[in-house]
Amino acid sequence: MQEDMGECSPEFDTFAGIRESYHSTARQMRKSLPKKHILLVSTSTTHGTGYLEHCQNEIKELLGDHQSILFIPYARPGGISHTDYTAKAREAFEAMGIKLSGVHEAENAIAAVEQAEAVFIGGGNTFLLLRQLYANKLIEPLQKRVEQGMPYMGTSAGTNVAGKTIGTTNDMPIVFPKSFDALQLVPFNINPHYLDPLPDSTHMGETRETRIQEFHIHNRQPVVGLREGSMLRIEGERINLLGPHPARIFLQGQPAMEFKPGDDINFLMEAY
Amino acid sequence: MQEDMGECSPEFDTFAGIRESYHSTARQMRKSLPKKHILLVSTSTTHGTGYLEHCQNEIKELLGDHQSILFIPYARPGGISHTDYTAKAREAFEAMGIKLSGVHEAENAIAAVEQAEAVFIGGGNTFLLLRQLYANKLIEPLQKRVEQGMPYMGTSAGTNVAGKTIGTTNDMPIVFPKSFDALQLVPFNINPHYLDPLPDSTHMGETRETRIQEFHIHNRQPVVGLREGSMLRIEGERINLLGPHPARIFLQGQPAMEFKPGDDINFLMEAY
Numbered sequence: 290m291q292e293d294m295g296e297c298s299p300e301f302d303t304f305a306g307i308r309e310s311y312h313s314t315a316r317q318m319r320k321s322l323p324k325k326h327i328l329l330v331s332t333s334t335t336h337g338t339g340y341l342e343h344c345q346n347e348i349k350e351l352l353g354d355h356q357s358i359l360f361i362p363y364a365r366p367g368g369i370s371h372t373d374y375t376a377k378a379r380e381a382f383e384a385m386g387i388k389l390s391g392v393h394e395a396e397n398a399i400a401a402v403e404q405a406e407a408v409f410i411g412g413g414n415t416f417l418l419l420r421q422l423y424a425n426k427l428i429e430p431l432q433k434r435v436e437q438g439m440p441y442m443g444t445s446a447g448t449n450v451a452g453k454t455i456g457t458t459n460d461m462p463i464v465f466p467k468s469f470d471a472l473q474l475v476p477f478n479i480n481p482h483y484l485d486p487l488p489d490s491t492h493m494g495e496t497r498e499t500r501i502q503e504f505h506i507h508n509r510q511p512v513v514g515l516r517e518g519s520m521l522r523i524e525g526e527r528i529n530l531l532g533p534h535p536a537r538i539f540l541q542g543q544p545a546m547e548f549k550p551g552d553d554i555n556f557l558m559e560a561y
Numbered sequence: 562m563q564e565d566m567g568e569c570s571p572e573f574d575t576f577a578g579i580r581e582s583y584h585s586t587a588r589q590m591r592k593s594l595p596k597k598h599i600l601l602v603s604t605s606t607t608h609g610t611g612y613l614e615h616c617q618n619e620i621k622e623l624l625g626d627h628q629s630i631l632f633i634p635y636a637r638p639g640g641i642s643h644t645d646y647t648a649k650a651r652e653a654f655e656a657m658g659i660k661l662s663g664v665h666e667a668e669n670a671i672a673a674v675e676q677a678e679a680v681f682i683g684g685g686n687t688f689l690l691l692r693q694l695y696a697n698k699l700i701e702p703l704q705k706r707v708e709q710g711m712p713y714m715g716t717s718a719g720t721n722v723a724g725k726t727i728g729t730t731n732d733m734p735i736v737f738p739k740s741f742d743a744l745q746l747v748p749f750n751i752n753p754h755y756l757d758p759l760p761d762s763t764h765m766g767e768t769r770e771t772r773i774q775e776f777h778i779h780n781r782q783p784v785v786g787l788r789e790g791s792m793l794r795i796e797g798e799r800i801n802l803l804g805p806h807p808a809r810i811f812l813q814g815q816p817a818m819e820f821k822p823g824d825d826i827n828f829l830m831e832a833y
Contacts, residue, residue, distance in 0.1 A: 364766075367767075368778040456733070456735055460767075462741060463728055503639065508735065518578060537612070
């Protein structure tokens, strides 16, 4: 039996080796598998709450043990300076015990992204933001870091640029970006500050829904209409809707659909 | 005396010749001086009126004795086809006794513009419109014909593209145009469907005024906020505001100003 087992053992050992090697590869793969940690917030400030107040718990959950975040102030809401905008964001994050620095303060913006524990892109003008992301060559570094698992959060314009293109922004095209292609951290488009039609409006401009339907005549990616107070939380390849409201989701060629928080919206991550 | 007059006459004749030559040049200049005939309408349809109904008198005045107009349907409001959009415009113009053809019906769009008695660009999506104007190489032909005195009218997106850039459109950037530079028939920008802030709104998106102020951080041309029902009428280098409402005019670095119909707004034509 000893001999038999002895005879068997090399084969047995080989199998064990293969099995171990397989498990080790799987562990390795799980470890190296792109794991996205993303929080996309419709608006930084809801009616009656302070800056980032309504999404504070979600921010803390996103950041976990991380203790610092890099802020990208390029969208300059209301034309505010990078310095003033960063001071505002810093105040909100310091209250949560998180150290915040502005990317414009760094000697090398690319290196700052490469070394950041987490990144937050604030709201403002989406065209200006995307133009500055291209001008400072931050598109690829941001994509790479998010793929590697660095937490990313955006509000408003910062949520918009996380999508496939900025083609569903509500903003005024105050500057010309070299492309509408955005960071593409998710394979769909987002319309932040999504607004339902006002039933008694006499204004003849298009409703938000009409605009998104026009978008779908020329583009095929899904569009998520994210009402104020709503958030999307992506963890790996799973996505969840958070906040008090349903989201209005538009697929090309189909009537708009409403999804409540808790509903399965993972089909969005399989868009192409 | 005859001799004296004879002696004088060559000199006298010379002066007369110079004078006549001067007047002839002036007449020539007046004739060849670029004479613009332009009507820029905020919206094709005001609340409670039919398509082009509220600006019918102004259209007739613009067109004078002309009996046909070329329609450019590229902006496709709500994604309507070129054919359907042209049919809608044709119905409105035929009711005024004006023959209308769609530029997409012509074998050669450039030749159609070169031969048109007048041109009307309808509303819809400004990005799509400008992209199609570039794609069909109509920018220069339109500029040239308007400089030569061909009447031009636009509504909404068609008004927007008459300005210096489309940087103050309200539309969604559903397609990427190769530039935001527009027809530049006037040396300023226009914001059609201009909306005053809603006093009791809880929506956190920017007001129209805030957006235009952001535009002026990056651009210096004046912006005319044209409320629904308002029109700009340009005749030569004179401009007038028509319709029931004042216009809100934004100059870089200055507080917004209100101008009533009848007020002198000719400074707009001297912008550069």
